[in-house]
Amino acid sequence: MDSQVIVSLITGVFIAASAAYLGTLMLSKKMALVAGPLGHLTLPGIALALLYGFNISLGAFPFVILGIILIWLFEIRTKLPMEALTAIVFSSGVAIAFIFLPVAQAETALIGDISKVSFLDMLFSVLLAGGVFLATKKIYKKMTLINISEDLAKVEGISVKKYNLIYLSCIAIIVALGAQLVGGLLTAALVAIPAAASRNLSKNIASYSILAVIFGVVSAIFGILLFRITKFPAGPLIILTSALIFIISMVFVEK
């Protein structure tokens, strides 16, 4: 095994683990799909990163934030439903990306390319993904109570705004990191599928979180190794592995 594979694996495992863990919260809040449009928003940033040769997540992150702010501003101004505004913003993001993005690099932007991450990219991803993981752990119980009843959480003295802000920041970071691993197109799958498979099998938060992380990590490892053998792109292989896990989990659904 050469060092590039190890770098790819470490990067992939950290991003997948954090995404899956955060994904369990997002699924409980019925927000798993949010990562989809946000992922598409990263495309112009990825385009820039590929054109000028810097870290993909670094390019993606400002665009996720910009997108969230735009959606938020449009919502205040128009009172249109959030989903319509999201559609406007994210499809514009995709459109802009494809005007500037050289066709040769379109595939990398859409489905990621973990095989080209550098050692520095890896460090950067490990630090950020680790940070998101710890932050998620820290906010988990409070976010769960907020999810059950915001009023109740406030009565218990929880600052709902503060926790939502941390939560949304985690989502933005994970989407930007996910773009590197599976591309702008597939980030939703990174948070949604391991969490969904785990939920099929879980009776409590502990197993729900742990299984999701395991499924995410296994999918990342399998996907990257399969890529080495088959030469199909790693991003889709990671997602397909987790989809397969999901299908198997359905056999054992815990009702």
Added chain:
Amino acid sequence: METILKVKNLNVEINKEKVISNLSFEVKRREILTILGPNGAGKTVLLRALLGLLPYRGEISWKKGTRISYLPQGLNQLRVRHLPISVREFFELKRIEKGETLKFLELVGINEPNAINKKIGDFSGGQFQRMLIAWVLASNPEVLLFDEPMAGIDIGGEKTIYSLLKSFWEKKDLTILLVTHDLNIVYRYSDNVLCLSKKEGHCSGPPLKVLSPNILEKLYKEPIGFYKHRRHK
């Protein structure tokens, strides 16, 4: 008995629409007060204002340092019941330790040995409500605020829950504010009634005195207990 809550000239607006206007009442320690009113009369809004969750004009003063526990509407919804969370974890959300959890589960009559590791959604409707009562009581409150806690529970289950609450009330120093539609409960358990109505004005007092058929009809705009099914085509 000392006054635990005093509300004077309370006005609450939501989206610039007046929901509660000029409401005044008092709650004494160990009182059970039921808040009645048609849909949209502002019952939930009142509870939320009392908890400091909504901006208001007027005066709401709780006795200093009062410990309040709140059971909001809709915890019985499937959305909550389907969450993968065990009873123990559910209590931990409110920082209630395992020992306390076990004690309160037993107090509400949940004695199964492994109940603490059960998924909350695996309880039957009635047991789920019992568990919620334990959850609310475990933080050792002086005041309970209940917003239609039994919505969606079968009638048999409902009776046990209220008698359970009553027995806690008898043993502990508890004041209860309760929103409900169920007049049986009102007559049987509450000391006082507060009825909210935008058109007819508010009324308050002991149930037998306040709730004349006349007032009830005005409150609900039609005789209670009946409604006609439209025939399907």
